Amino acid sequence: DAKTTQPPSMDCAEGRAANLPCNHSTISGNEYVYWYRQIHSQGPQYIIHGLKNNETNEMASLIITEDRKSSTLILPHATLRDTAVYYCIVRGGATNKLIFGTGTLLAVQP
């Protein structure tokens, strides 16, 4: 599975869009990009995933670059409840391993 790199922390003003970057330069053709978030002392929650096309759901949008070496998770209107650690994961191929990195702590400020 490809390794991911994320900034350790980011701030965002309430009501503004939060853009969380992730680098996955060693991603291979059949590997998907997944995003999860973890609110303090809870289990992580699935947000969204994609292969090469941009994806959107009720929680967020996922923008994957054309070369697939990086992606951005967008929370369009961040609220205080979006304060959490956000994990970017790359998974695919024959293995079922799910490897989490250290994630990005997003702090939404009032």
Next chain:
Amino acid sequence: DGGITQSPKYLFRKEGQNVTLSCEQNLNHDAMYWYRQDPGQGLRLIYYSQIVNDFQKGDIAEGYSVSREKKESFPLTVTSAQKNPTAFYLCASRLPRTGEAFFGQGTRLTVV
């Protein structure tokens, strides 16, 4: 309700004792996972199982053991060989088609 149940939420044990953490799912998922999380850190994979009666070591399997006798259950035993067992333990199962993982609410183990 469908989901993953971990019990208990908080667990205290004396040093040198083995302890088993429960993880049950009624989502009919084949793949299940155990992770350990230390304060301020990310999740580290302990063991995972892709199917009943089969499991593989993750990155930090030493001092832990698992079994997968039933699809619904994937218990984790923290043995006395684990040098620093105090941590937050998370269990997950994964949807086969989309790969989306579902997590339990975790068990916080404190060894004194």
